[in-house]
Amino acid sequence: MRGLLVRSDERHPHADRDVLTMTRFGSALLAALAAASMAAGGAWAGQATSTFTVEVNLQNGGGPEPPEPGGSAFCRVRNMPGSYGAVVTVVCSTGTVVEIGPPAEHASWLPIHGGSYRFLPPVSLAGVMSPGSDMDTGLGTVTSWRVFKVADRDFLEMTVRW
Amino acid sequence: MKNALRAAAAAAALGWMLPAANAATTSNNFNVSVTLTSQCAATNSGTTTVSFGTYTAFQAAAATSTSVNLTFQCTRGFSPVSAAFDTVNGTAAGVGVVQGLQYTLTAAAPTTTAGTAATTATIGTGDIKTYAVSGTMPAGQAGQCAASSCGPTSVTRTLIVTF
Secondary structure, three states, X not given: OHHHHHHHHHHOOOOHHHHHHHHHHHHHHHHHHHHHHHHOOOOOOOEEEEEEEEEEEEEOOOOOOXXXXXXXXXXXXXXXXXXXXXXXXXXXOOOOEEXXXXXXXXXXXXXXXXXXXXXXXXXXXXXXXXXXXXXXXXXOEEEEEEEEEEOOEEEEEEEEEO | OHHHHHHHHHXXXXXXXXXXXXXXXXXXXXXXXXXXXXXXXXXXXXXXXEEEEEEEOOOOOOEEOOOEEEEXXXXXXXXXXXXXXXXXXXXOOOEEEEOOEEEEEEEOOOXXXXXXXXXXXXXXXXXXXXXXXXXXXXXXXXXXXXXXXXXXXXXEEEEEEEO
């Protein structure tokens, strides 16, 4: 741009005094354009991209890390109100919130890793489990159990984890 | 008479054979001009996987990844002004999630391997800018996995170099 301005002045026979002025103006204009370009984020800039992958193998348990105190290698209990019928949220490394309750439509529950299930079979006064309610079966480890009476009926409550 | 003709023929032939003896040279100068637009282009080779290995859910220690070298060939003497990560599978600062695990990538300042200049015999090579990319994964994360283990799982990220 500076060269163009000088040539323009040279073609003008009476512009000798203005050459310096125009040159300064050209320099100032060039600097202003450069500053504006930088301020605009460099519209003249180009980009080059390089693609790569980020990889991980997630292990839910059995690894070298010991279980954390007061918790489990798999799941953590977020709240434990301690009252019967309260909702307890269990957050597992599976990423799913495990609901402690009977399976839908009383089908046999699936031993999905990290799951938990509460048995609540009613027991008759003769000590016989009544059929027809919460009699579903499945594999797991009994982690707690208790017998309680509600409405003159005894219930055997078991919590099974796997 | 015959000898005179031969002499004339020889003289004529000699004249044809030596026409340059009286030649002159002249020159005409011109300019070779070009405007070079500086560029950078990715030239990766080899592995391009930032691997965190195996992460055990809720593990106590943060995980660190392997490092990969991402290379760009640039115009000699030219340097990119900045580098950032894509915002498709994470943030420009390098944060992302894979298998339900959060990670943060970092790209170190690039190193430069100077290229070779062009000559009349070779076209030369560009400068090589190498960015070392690695990452960390915070401790105590649950992750997302319905089985006892999942993976290796990978996501694609991109390093964007602006010049």
